[in-house]
Amino acid sequence: MSLALVHSRALLGLQAPDVTVEVHLANGLPSFTLVGLADTEVKEARERVRSALQSSGLDFPHNKRITVNLAPADLPKEGARFDLPIAVGILAASGQIQGDLEGLEFAGELSLAGDLRDVRGALAMAVALQRAGSTRTLVLPRTSAMEAARVPGLQLRLADHLLDVVQALQPAETAQALATPQPAAPDAPPPWPDLRDVKGQTQAKRALEIAATGNHSVLFVGPPGTGKSMLAQRLVGLLPPLREEEALESAAILSLAGQFDPRGWARRVLRAPHHTASAVALVGGGSPPRPGEISLAHHGVLFLDELPEYPRAALEAMREPLDSGRIRISRAARQAEFPARCQLVAAMNPCPCGHQGSPLRACRCSPDAVTRYQARLSGPLLDRIDLRVEVPVLPPEVLNAVADGEPSAVVAERVAAARTLQWQRQGCWNADLEGPALDEHAHAAKAALDFLHAAALRLGWSGRSVHRVLRIARSAADAAGAADIGVAHVAEAIQLRRALAAA
Incomplete structure (x- = not known):
């Protein structure tokens, strides 16, 4: 009988608890049993691991009874990240590798040919390993390792194929060391739309500067075509780059959803979901719990256009995270907590037809229709939005005039200076x-x-x-x-x- 222990990590929200993959080979009827509260993706690892070992020219113990236990048994496991540690455990239990596994952690999905594919949550796993004070070396696929390399003080190695890991775990005289990943150099950020492109709307521009200065939420109200969306899209260009800890938190959330690009490191995100988004899409949910748009926009901007058109339940679900900056998702079997400290920017028409108060077109809505339309936004939700700005219709001579006002770069300098003063004075933004x-x-x-x-x-x-x-x-x-x-x-x-x- 042979037993091998391999270390890996599960994902539970932003937490990445330690998981020990126990592989036991015994005589008996040939079988491959996987236990330890694994979901369907994890159970399918049996076929991926079998094919990957055979395709790589390695021996799969067909005549053995294979038992794989993912401990602790009461912790839910999901995803394909356990493919690599299961394969390493089988190879160690069958004597095909002799390296020291105690100082290593593995995560990665295997293709049928043995290639390693990236996994979600690499940053969360790396942060958990760092905070635990562990001296283990984390072995990941290439792109996942490039993500995790952003975590300072971490022992990290990358592998492109299962054979790379096997060669690194041979006796010292024949072993070939795995490569050490370096953080990908971020690309030059594409320029955000310039605030100077918005003609007129002096009060709205001033409100946008104050919102950027104190990290306040803002609601733009006005007829169609007055520049509400243009203003909202220019808020990100007024904000300073993310600080190191903010960039790490934002990247970790995006990594959970498989949407983090290492080349976009330290850039603020702008999330703009369609108004048909459900409550789960906005605040998160599902089983296992996944982050929603309000968490994916952490330290960035969440833009909700046509605000009254969103489902009432979805908007009401945002009230608590807008105040606390966190969202706790509770399901019958699992709970998870995600950060949700984003800057909300919303836009809406004043009435169903959109032309109430417009000097160019008469409003066709009855007073009752206007009341019902505005009542789609509850008082408690509106109370949590800091600024509400009227964006009026501009006369043609203003729209056809030369662009006026300050460019985004000038306003961004003032915002950066004010934000630096806030952080030195109180350690948080004014909105907090x-x-x-x-x-x-x-x-x-x-x-x-x-x-x-x-x-x-x-x-x-x-x-x-x-x-x-x-x-x-x-x-x-x-x-x-x-x-x-x-x-x-x-x-x-x-x-x-x-x-x-x-x-």
Whole structure:
């Protein structure tokens, strides 16, 4: 009887718990049994491993009773990442390799010819290995290894074929070392659309700068063709590059969905799902739980066009993660938690026909139809959106004039300076200030506070709205380089918030 132990990792949300692949060969009727709460993809590894070993010229123990256990047995396992560790375990148990397996971890999908294919979640596995303080070396397929190479202080090797791993696990005098991957150099980012391309809309541009300064959510409201989508698509160009830890978190989430490109390292993402997206598509779900759009946009921008057209349940499901920055998905058998600290930008028409308030075309909607349309957005959801900006119809002479306003590069410099000041002062963005930190860092003059309290009483604002106005005013003050919040900053914040409350 022979027994081999090989280390690997499962995926449970962003966590990657340790899994030991135990392979036992015994005499008896030939069989290949795989146990340990494995899903269908993992169970199919039996045929992939059998074919890969035979195609690579290696011996498959046909006359043995093979038992593979994925421990711990109560941890769900999914995906094809266990192909490589199962194959290595069979080779070790049958005496075809003699290398030390205790200091190694394996993950990779095998083709029928023995080639190694990439797996989802390589970054999550690498981060888990680093945080555990383990000294093991992680062996991955090439592209997955290029992803994992972004994690500092990690022992990492890459392999293109099963035979590469076999040769590396031979006795020292004949072994051939696996290559060490280097992080792929990120490509020069393509230029985002320039803010200067948007003609007119001075107030909307100013609101976009304040939103970028404090990481605030914003809702653009106006008739079709006024530039709402153009404004939303230009927000990413105003934001500074991701910091190292932010880039790692964003890449890890995208890696779980198989959408991370190592050449796009440290770039903020812009996610724009169609309005037919379900609640599961927006916030995540499924079995096993997968991240939704709000998590895939982590540290980036989530753009929801035609906001009232989204299913009501999908929009209501976003309320809690918009506040907390995290989403916990609970199913009967599995639970997972994903980060969801993205910047929401939404756009909508003022009425079903879209022309309410337009000087060019008359609105055909009845008052009841307008009320029903706007009521698709609940008060609690609107209360969680910081800025609501009217985007009016522009006269033809403005649209045909030479482009005015500042380019994105100039505005981005001011935003970067204000964000640096915020991080040095409070360690978070203004939109994340709460509790004692809000009282300490959103300090306002007495006249400004009196003005805010009077406006809140008159407009019937909730405590959440008052605090959000203070955060917006703090961002307006930072954009102006002011140490304290003045009456002018509060007035501008109220103006940007008042229409939201009126809706």
